[in-house]
Amino acid sequence: MSQHAPIAIPAEVRSRLKALRLVPRQARGAHGIGQHASRSRGAGLEFAQYRAYEPGDALRQIDWKLYARSDRFFVRESERESPITTWVLLDASASAAQADRARPDWSRLDHACATAACVVELALQQGDRFGAIVVNGHGVQVVPAGTGPRQRDRVHLLLRGVQAHGGWPPLDALRPVWERVQAGHLLVALGDGFDEANTVLLERLAAARREVLQVQLLSAEERDFPFAQGHRFEDPETGEALLGDGRAIRDGYLARFDQAQRALQARLQAAGIAHALGYLDQPLDTPLGVLFGTGRRAWA
Template sequence: MGGPDYIPAAVRARLRGLRLGGRRAAGGEGFGQHRSRSRGAGLEFAQYRPYEPGDEPRQVDWKLYARSDRFFVREAERDSPLTAWVLVDASASMDQAEPGDGTRLDAARVLAACVFELALRQGDRFGLATIGGTGLQLVSAGAGPRQRDRCLLALRSLRAGGAWPDQTVLRPLWERIGAGHLVLLLSDDFDEAAIVLMEKLSAARREVLNIQLLTSEERDFPFRGGHRFVEPESGRELSSDGAAVREDFLRRFGEARQALHARLAAAGVRRVEHVLDRPPDEPLRALFASRPVERA
C-alpha cells in the first residue's frame, strides 16, 4: 500500500529537470552527482542491522535468527551517488498558516515528498528526521518505493507543537547521518538551536542545505489597525497598530534574514527562502537546478 501523495501533478512534472547532489563530494563549485560508499543490497558484506518493517524478507539472515531468535538484516557495500536526509522542523511555529492555504508544516511535507521522489528516481538512499515538541522521530535511511512510503506515512501523522528540543535529544542524528551525507533542513529558522544544529552538522563534514519557510504575511506585513501578535512557542503577546509598526518590522526582519544568511554561509550551509504563496518546487530549483529560478 502506497503512502500519501503530497506532490501536485504540475510540480511532479517539473521535478524531471532536477537532480540531487552535493558540493563537497563533487570536489568543486556547484551541485552535481557524486559517488561514495554506502550501505545497500550489494555483494560485499558490510554489517548487520535490526530488521525494520518494510525490509525485504530475503535480506533477513535466517541463520542468525536461528541462533539469536532476533531478526537482523544483512547490509552490503555498494556504490551510491548519495545518501540524503530530510530534517523537518515540527515545532509550534510551523503551524503558522498561509492565508487561504496550508501551514508551514504542510509546505514542508510537500518539499520533503519532492526530495524523496528525486532520490527514488536516482536510486539514492534517503531518510527522514522530524524534530519538535515530541522530540526526535527517525525513519532510517533506505532506498526504494517502500522506503518512500514509510517516510510519507511518517509525515502524514506529524503534528506541529512545542519547542525545539534540547541538543541531547538529537544525539541519535549523529549515529545515522554520516560524513558526506546530504542534509536538508525544512524550517522557519526561528529557533537558535536549529541554526546551531546546522552549523555543527556542516562542521562535521555533512553537506547541509536549508530552506527557510515563510508566510506572505511575514514578507509583506499587510496588517492594518489594532492587532494582537502571539508567539506560538512562548505564548508572548504584543498588541500594536499594524500600519504603525510595518516599516520597522520589515526592516528588522530583513536584517535578521540577511544576518542568518551570512552566518550560515560562513558555516558552509547553503540557504534559500521559500514564501508559501510561491510554487513549492521553486526553492528546490534554486538549490538543484543548473539554471536560475524563473519567476512568474
C-alpha cells in the same frame, strides 16, 4: 492537509522535479574534493542485478524479455557513480502550524511535508538512499535511510502523522540526528529558520563534514506584513503576545526582518550551508530549483 491525507505533489511540480538532481558539492568537485568512486545500484548504465518489480518503479527498467520467459516482472538495477544518502530534517515545532489568512488550511507544516515529499521523489528517481527526521517538542522521530518505493511509503507515513508541537529540544536530545546522519550524507533542513537550536545543530553538522542545506519556509504574511489595523501578534512557542497597529509598525518590522534574514544568511554562509527561501504562496519546488537546478545559486 489532514493527518491521514496522502501527500500529493501537483502534476506540474512533479514534472519539473525531473530536471533537478541531488548532487552534493563534494561530487561536483567543490572545495577541491573530487567525485566519489564508490558505487550504488540505480538507473545507471552498467548492469548490476535484477530485483522484483515494485509499484512506482519506472516501466523502462522492466526487463520484458525476462518477463516473456518467466511471466514475472523484474527490474534491471545498474551501478552508477557517486551514491549519496539524503535526509530531510523537518522542524515541526509549534510555529510550523502558522498559516496565512488567505489560505488558513495550508500551514507551514503542510508546506514543509509536501516539500519533503518532493525531496524524497528526487532521491527515488536517482535510486539513492533517503531517510527522514522530525523534530518538535515531543523529541526526535526517525525513519532510517533506505531505498525504493516502499521506503517512500515509510517516510510518507511519518510525515502524515506529524503535528506541530512545542519548541526545539536541547541539543543533547538530538543525538539520533548524529547517529543517523553520517559524514558525507546530504541533509535538507525544512523550517522557518528562527530556532537558535536548529541553526546551531546545522552548523555543527556542517562542521562535522555533513552536507547541509536549509530550505527556509516563510508565510506570505511574514514577507509582506499586510496588517493594516490593530492586531494581536503571538509567539506560538513561548506564548508572548504583542498588541500593535499594523500600519504603524509595518516599516519597522520589515526593516528588522530583513536585517535578521541577512544575519542568518551570513551565518549559514560562514558555516558552508546552502540556503534557499520558499514561501507558502509559491510552488513547492521553487527553493529546490535554486538548490538542485542547473543554475544553482545558493551554494555558500
